[in-house]
Amino acid sequence: MIDKATIDRVMETAQSQITDVISEFISLKKRGINYIGHCPFHNEKTPSFIVSPHKGIFKCFGCGKGGNAVNFLMEHEQISFVDAIKTLGRKFHIPIEEKEATPEEMVKQNERESMMVVTNFAARWFTKNMFETDEGQSVGLGYFKQRGFDAEIIKKFQLGYSPDNKDAFTRQATIEGYKLNFLEKTGLTVVRDDYKADRFRGRVIFPIHSLSGKVIAFGGRILKSDAKAAKYLNSPESEIYHKSKILYGIYFARQEMTRQDRTYLVEGYTDVLSFHQAGITNVVASSGTALTPDQIRLIARFTPNITIIYDGDPAGIKASLRGIDLILEEGMNVKVLLLPEGEDPDSFAKKMSGDELRRYISENETDFIKFKTSILLADSNNDPIKRAQLIQDIVKSISVIPDQIIRSVYVKECSTLLQVEESVLYSEIGKIKKKQRDKEAGRTAYKEKTEEPVPQNQPTAITASSKNPLDAEEKEILRFLLKYGHLDLGEVDLGDKKAVMLVGEYIVNELRQDELKSENPVYNLILEEYEEQMKTSDFIANKYFISHSNPDISQLATDLIAREYPLSKIHKKHGVIKSDTDLLAILVPKVVLELKWKLVKLKLEQTRMKLQQAEKQGNMEEVMELIKEMSLLQNVFKLISLQQGERTII
Template sequence: MITQATIQQILNRIDIIDVVGSFVKLKKRGTNYLGLCPFHNEKSPSFTVSPNKEIYKCFGCGKSGNTISFIMEHEKYSYVEALKWLANRYNIEVEETEVSAEVRAQQQVADSLYILNSFAQQYFSKVLLEDEEGQAVGLSYLKERGFTESIIRKFQIGYCKESRNAFVTEALGKQYNRELLVKSGLAAVRNEELVDNYRGRIIFPVHNTTGKVIGFGARIIKKNDKAPKYINTPENEIYIKSRILYGMYFARQVIDKFDECLLVEGYTDVTSLHQAGIENVVASGGTSLTTDQIRLVRKYTNNLTIIYDGDAAGVKAALRGLDMALEEGLNVKLVLIPDKEDPDSYVNKVGTDAFRQFVADNKKDFILFQLEVALKDAGSDSQKKAAVVNQIAETLSRINKTEDFTRQQDYIRQCAELLKIEETGFTNLVNKFIRERVNKMESKSQQDMPPFPDDGMPPPMESVEITDEGFQLLLKDELQERAVVRALIEFGLKPWDEGHKVADHIFDELAEEDLFDNKELLEVVNTYKLWYDAGLEPTARNFFYHENQTLSTVVVSLLEFPYELSLKWKDKFQLPVVSREETFREEVISTLGYLKLRKIKRMMEENQRDLGLQHSPEEQITLLQTHQALKQMERELLKNLGTVIVR
């Protein structure tokens, strides 16, 4: 965990205009800044940033937050990753709480591998673009394949010379560790000698989602029947193949923008499509999709379109691992490239527009395509057809999210028609597989459950990421509640009367009153009071950068700024402008009054309903007296608020 001292140092250095402005072109408009929203397509700017409040708000799509939440949303980072990104931007050394010697050693190895890989990438790129052999062999090969220098530089593609140890000599000369050179896959030991592992190959750096180089894919150029076409980095502390999708660093924002991820097999497929302007594309490396890769896609979109070769091997590769994609709730489509082409060659053959159109016109539903292929293979063999029925039922049982129930039922209907079997029986079979999976998971969960520690306390719960649904707020009948909490945050530290502040007055008025329906707003009030009673002076900033993202989001939503008073009223027209800072007392009295008025009106409605029921004469009199008392309280409140209700 990052220490509180480091977090505070980061928060002290944060400049929201500086950070957001590095992603969005901002123009000053009054006291705020305006730009085109990075979270949705718009032609007229509605994305507003307030340097005073340190928050942003898009009045088009509704996205809002602070500097940290902007980085989390824009880059799809976790809270800790966003903090580290900001620390790196402001040259702040990140201190973390004490960890075990083993974990510290792993972190040191990981850091060293990042540094080594960065050096190697720069070396290989320089050889490709500036060295005589690199230009004659590597660069000429890439240009023959149609790659431009700009795309080569974008993906940081390089070349390793054919010399036995050109890179190793350079690395050792820079004092890089021999063991790390082997661990990284950049070097190999041959006859007790350290030699280059990627000799005579084009080098494709593999980046993680923050842009750091974590490994390499080295492609052979010359024909050699004995040598593998690709040599990839062996797994180590930072390169874990099952968690990597090539090109995700360059594609992630475009995937988010278009709400679709295109998946291809190889490095050149990705680079060719990017060069053609189709940038929401990543590669799996031709292996089966893993759960971690699927979850990486799901961070940016629920729509996955797989584009593979149309031959038998391509079809087989496309179908591998996709049951897991269904379990994770992805909407999976399949596009098969025709005429023994691959995405790289096909986009070069037909051009960008035709390729896009081909993908749009030829998307096949994964489940129905899988069924068609299986039925074709089964032919008239009844045993094979029975196996297909079981296979498809098992696949459909993996669609297990509540929100996907309707989609699952639709699939059951369509598949039953294609299989020419009774829908009810097929539904029962799918449910059987669901029950089996649930029972298996429950059994495994009980086996894996850790015992309580010796102190008798249960183990700590794992942290979970807060989803976008967790951030969406209210607005049923909560305007009064929101107004009171906003006044507390903005004016709580201002003087109310001798010896008291606004916060004291608000807490006195709210004491022992059940006035809040919204639990998040009540938590904001309670958190403020906790800090205030402890002698602290809470401000909006304390909430904006609170580690509880729900609290932060609630307060940001309270302090949004749909309107800004034009300076012309005061400067040009010489008209008096009364600010909320000057009228805060009236606002506090008004908001508390309306909140109490809402409570009284609810009590009157409940009392009125009771009057409509059967009661004894004594009870009836009590209810009438209660109504009169509430009515009097309502009149007093309205008189104090200066409000008149016409009956």
């Protein structure tokens, strides 16, 4: 457990340095007093992710996620609150002191954390085995040295070796207290009934790191000749490792990807290692798997520019062409470098210095149109049918580009290269897009047709499980509470007396005296904590709730505080009001009345429906009670409407 004072210190430091925290994971650009970038939590073409250093918050106006630096780490890295605090503590050199966990707390450690502990142990064990055993030095270390990798690269990437023994790792792990259950779930140990064996035995090990640098999986290359065994073997999918969502080397490349505003994409582990050894670190690998949209979006967090580096294998190149279309579809800029025949990125990088390699790439990389055209034209052999298919293939690639201007540039280039009229190409693009629209429309129609119809003859009842009908009004009240609760509202008429009150005091008093509660439990929690905390002299609501350990509360507070409401044209025209703080005496009572007006209106509608049902059923006793209730509600509704001065009385 971490003491509250340490947590508060970490939270305060992280809040003041939130841009520094988030920029380690995505590329941010300054825009006014804020920073903007592509949201890492959903797919977007236009950046809508805002970081506000002044407020210490982030907010995506596309998917709605928001919060403080701790919330960001928890969501982005899928880690617990405690782990996020520890990570930020290390970053800002804040000592984290913990009391010893009880047996009950140890039991409660979640599965994901346990798996992380196991993979971290395995990475250390594989490395130690390679450097400190005879077999590891002669076989594992010998292999890496033979491939030309120096000690610095080997240690940087935590390379290792698993001995050619059935269960050497598994036995040592269980001796040191690691449970077989988690050894199996991480894929380190293969378990079948009474059979237990090391998955990576007899292989050199390439640890796979998450964005935050934690080992989440492994790749292993076999060293002996075995026709039945795969040359490369990866960890299976697990709670902590999804191969379609991670790229090898991303942890070591991310900062340079942002600085260079470009990513080099290669295929294998050793390709990445050789580039790093040459001094080029903005390089990642798909690890031999087909490129996926999630991997492309991962790159897009740091830069929109990708150069794919292929070796001279024609079959591999053709199989990879689909990846280019996926990159284009994500709105990114892609270039391609085809290495000389017989070379791969690993071997090629070893033949020249980093500067020479950068220069070679810069001088020889080409855009995807020229690359794809040259590859496909070689197969057409002047056959008109094959040539027509080639044109259709390239047009299909151009059609997925979301940016119209970039699309038009490629159309012009394609027209020149293939000697086809631009109008013909645009016509083909139009056909492709229409076909796609029709396909999407068909899916929508099918979905609407198969959805269960809503009964039309039943009255709509407002229940706790339905959508909160007062959500907008309640959020507006909470916004005033969090942003302006500490400010003076002025003299308030309390019926039998008048009193000078703060905004927060007035709102809490109004809601409590009418016993108003929300259907949203998070709203109620905020109000309860506000009421308790406002008694303390150093309470600052926006800071308190943005830094809240409950991510639901923190995100809601961020959302409310991040909202900006433009002033009316009348106010601007006369230049009377600078901000809504100048109108608190008018606005605060108004938003409270708005909630009460809406609530009474909803109760009137509910009571009216109940009355209609009672009349149909002939229940005269209930009819009389409901008429009395209707009369009371109408009087209250009339009173509130008169106070607002702008409602139609119904």
